[in-house]
Amino acid sequence: MPDELQTSGEDDHADYLIEARNISKQFGSTLANNCVNIAIKPGEIHALLGENGAGKSTLVKILYGALKASSGTLFWKGKPAEVSSPSAARKLGIGMVFQHFSLFDSLSVTENIALALPKGFKKKQLAEQIARVSHSYGLPLDPHALVADLPVGVRQxxxxxxxxxxxxxxxxxxxxxSVLTPQEAEQLFVTLKRLTDEGCSILYISHRLEEVQLICHNATIMRHGKVVHSCDPSKETAASLAQMMVGGEVHSITSHRQTATSKTLLEIDALSLEGSGPFSVSLKNISLQVQGGEVVAIAGIAGNGQGELFDVLSGETRLKDSYAIKYLGVPCGRRRVNARRRLGAAFVPEERLGHGAVPDMSLTENVLLTRHRSGDALVSAGMVNKSLCHALEARIIDEYDVRMAHPGSEAGALSGGNLQKFIVGRELDRRPRVMVINQPTWGVDAGAAALIRQSIIDLARSGAAVVVISQDLDEIYEVADRISVISRGQLSKAEPVATISREKIGLLMAGMAENQQDNEGPYAA
Amino acid sequence: MTWLEPILLTIVTASTPLLLAALGELICERAGVLNLGVEGMMIIGAVCGFAVAHTTGSMSLGVIAAVVCSMIMSLLFGFLTLHLLCNQVATGLALTILGLGLSGLIGESFIGEPGHKLPQLELPFLSELPYVGRLLFAQDALVYISILGVILVSFVLFRTRLGLIIRATGDNHRSAHALGYSVRKVRYGAVLFGGACSGLAGAYLSLAYTPQWTEGMTAGRGWIALALVVFASWRPLRLLLGAYLFGAVSVLQFHAQAYGIALPSQLMSSLPYIVTIFVLVIISGNKQLTKINTPACLGKPFRPDR
Known part of the structure; x- marks a missing residue:
């Protein structure tokens, strides 16, 4: 089907809606975009693929006028165009949906939208228009709601x-x-289809290759600031697309699933916790047992209690009932983080900067943060053994392929993927018996994600119990032996990967577990 | 009623400088800039206003000079914090110290010189109303400006596009930038407005409240204005209420003494700050309310990545 769209006049530049020729962008000494060419036809969904740092965001920002290209030309509907600012882009007819939303929490939906529109609207008329348009595209919105009160899906x-x-x-x-349930994503695809039918083009940036294959008509693939391939994604496989992105064979993950036989290393028993503020989720009667040798993944949409559960497991939030959490059989509900670490537990929180690592400190100092009392003799008689810290840092950097601009970098200077590799490596290096990881590969490029996932699996196979909290279903299916879903602070029963379908997970995420238990639908994997 | 009227009149005069200065700071903070230099801008306004009015004999020129000089002070603050991205707290404190010192230097030859009081504008008929006439309709121009200013600021902030842009900039400067608004321009505008208001407040002190120049005559009113903005949880109408409340508290001690009620003056003068702490505790208990009204980007420097 995609081929039938706009097949005429391939060579005529006037037929492209937008065309960027030889776009380059220099940041200091790095060339973020190097003679990039991209052309989008009217009515097509065009995918832009690439690893983190490949230059996708830079290119997109240039198209949207948020950045100025160092050189190169843009053509809009066949004519050279100057996109000097986002408002100029909007005037031309270019809109953008940001990954990190550009919304204002303390303003209403109507006010948020009004800010992006040209002057001269009536607030009341605009509210009506929002209600009408949003319904007609299947994206219902309450124009008077305050953004702070809305979940991420609605914000999008x-x-x-x-x-x-x-x-x-x-x-x-x-x-x-990235912020939607599978069902919400389906709905979005319907909306996109309708938009393209009306002649609107979409430049679609995604890490999810299956999705790109499903909905995109064309794809441009970037690596190290250059366009390396253009193709029709429906004619490629996810693996071949990934290969183009990374520029080599993506290390495929080997799992050798086995049934866990050893004893229970982590036990959560009827854990309940009142939410501590208006924006936190209450945990309700959560029970889970994780055996040595297995990975249990907890799926769910952001803000359903993952953060609260992680804090309780790590000991940042301590419980009244000590028996609700047991590490290696020892009741730990009231113990502090370090006491749990000494038992052999390790934790990787969701936020890398500020929670997993201190941005302004060197990696050497960051090594010390979680390991000063875990029996590595990094600290003796209150004095830090710097050379030992250095050795440890070097070992982690070497083993987990952490790359940085210059030795002795601060944690904050590392790219997201490299810092995550370092943090995960720091914890894995201790050979923990139980590991809890929240969003292990959030915002991490494919190469680093594969390495992190493989090391999670390897850890489990060596006999440790691993809990992975993640929003990424592809990741969950790759690493998990059993899957459980968290929704509004409740955790579903963990089921083996082989018997739980994506549709069922989607329904559980949306909190519809009760009525849909037996109905797996026609799409059951 | 005869004993009440002078009390109420002094409350108006005590409250007006607080209201004017706080009104400017409110807009400034709504746009995301914390300018702790209110005290410094205010006293520069006071000394320049007095000096020009005294030399030229024109009250209007005095008021204009106060506004312009305070705006120059705020421009300095804007350049340091918005262009050079200096820390806003440190820069604001420095501005206050600079203002206090500079005003002493400028005002040295004016100490003890007699000044003129801003004329009272009596609105025909209305000022002759019984009881409220003299109180409400026979004040000087700056009192009217302060009240109209509250209404105007409230209208602009919540009813106009300009106000929406100001609030948006203070709430999330990254988003505002992404939508194509110039965060720096909006903030310069807000900082300059803050300077102008501080100038009016200063002029009121040296040309109406006590029509003369004495060193350090702002006496901490700039700090009370800052506290007021938080007290009002960044809403102009509550600011009006707060300013008159704080003004009342500060003059009540004198009247209490006159009637032979012995209240420790230290307690009375510390009252505005104590009230502010109470209000802060109360509003921080209501997270939802705080989240809506507090400008989330308050005090954070913004560097556009262009």
């Missing part, structure tokens, strides 16, 4: 509706499905 709708109200010819979407 605001971004999309904000774009739609400008009647754009091109919508740029940066990782739109």
């Amino acid at each position: 709708r605001i971004e999309i509706v904000r774009c739609l109200l400008q009647n754009p010819d091109l919508i740029i979407m940066d990782e739109p499905t």
Whole structure:
């Protein structure tokens, strides 16, 4: 089907909606974009693929006028165009849905949308228009709601509706499905289909290759600031796309699933916890047992209690009932983080900067943070043994392929993927018996993600119990032996990977476990 | 009623400088800039206003000079924090110290010189109303400006696009930038408005409240204005209420003494700050309310990555 769209006039530049020729962008000494060419036809969904740091965001920001290209030309509907600012882009007909939403928490939906529209609207009319347009595209919104009160899925709708109200010819979407349930993503695809039918083009940036294959008509693949391939994604496999992105064979993950036989290393028993504020989730009667040798993944959409559960497991939030959490059989509910670490537990929180590592400290100092009391003799008689810290840092950097601009870098200077490899490596290096990881590969490029996932599996196979909290279903299916879903602070029973389908996980995520238990639908894997 | 009227009149005069200065700071903070230099800008306004009015004999020129000089002070603050991205707290404190010192230097030859009081504008008929006439309709221009200013600021902030942009900039400067608004321009505007208001407050002190120049005559009113903005949880109408409350508290001690009620003056003068702490505790208990009203980017420097 994609081939039938706009097949005429391939060579005529006037037929492209937007065309970027020889775009380069220099940041200091690095060339973020190096003579990039991209052309998008009217009515197509065009995928932009690449690892983190490949230059996708830079290119997109240039198209949207948020960055100025060092050299190169843009053509809009066949004519050279100057996109000097986001408002100029909007005037031309380019809209953008950001990955990190550009919304204002303390303003209402209507006010948020009004800010992106040209002057001269009536608040009341605009509210009505928002309600109407959002319903007609299947993205219902309450125009008077305050953004702070809305879940992420709805926030994204605001971004999309904000774009739609400008009647754009091109919508740029940066990782739109990363915050959606599979069902919400399906709904989004329907909306996108309808938009393209109306002649609107979409530049679609995503890490999820299956999704790109499903909905995109064309794909441009970037690596190290250059365009390396252009192809029709439906004619490729996910593996071949990944290969183009990384520029080599992506290390495929080997799991050798086995049934865990050893004893229970982590036990959560009827854990309940009242939410501590208006924005936190209460945990309700959570029970889970994790055996040595297995990986249990906890799926769920952000903000359903993952953070609270992690804090309770790590000991940042301590419980009244000591028996609700047991590490290696020892009741730990009331113990502090370090006491749990000494028992052989290790934790990797979601936020890398500020929680997993201190941004302004060197990696050597960051090594010390979680390991000063875990029997590595890094500290003796209150004095830090620096050379030992250095040796440890070097070992982690070497073993987990952590790359940095210059030795002795601060944690904050590392790229997301490299810092995550370091943090995971720091914990794995201790050979923990139980490991809890929250969002192990969030915002990490494919190469680093594969390495991290493989090391998680290897750890489990060596006899440790691993809990992975993740929003990424592909990741969960790759690493997990059993899957459980967290929704509104409740945890579903962990089921073996082979018997739980994506549709069922989606329903559990949406909190519809009760009615849908037996109905796995026609898509059951 | 005869004993009440003078009390109420002094409350108006005590409250007006607080209201004017706080109104400017409110806009400034709504746009995300914390300018702790209110005290410094205010006293520069006071001394320049007095000096020009005294030399030229024109009250209007005095007021204009106060506004312009305070705006120059705020421009300095804006350049340091918005262009050079200096720490706003440190820069604000430095601005206050600079203002206090500079005003002493400028005002040295004016100490003890007699000044003129801003004329009272009596609105025909209305000022002759019984009881409230003299209180409400026979004040000087700056009192009217302060009240109209509250209404205007409230209208602009919540009813106009400009206000929406100001609030948006203070809430999330990254988003505002992504949508194509110039965070720096909006903030310069807000900082300059803050300077102008501080100048008016200063002029009120040296041309109406006590029409003369004495060193350090702002006496901490700039700090009370800062506290007021938080007290009002960044809403202009509550600011009006707060300013008159704080003004009342600060003059009540004198009237209490006059009627032979012995209240420790230290307690009375510390009252505005104690009240502010109470209010802070109360509003921070309500997270939802705090989240809506507090400008989330308050005090954070913004560097556009262009």
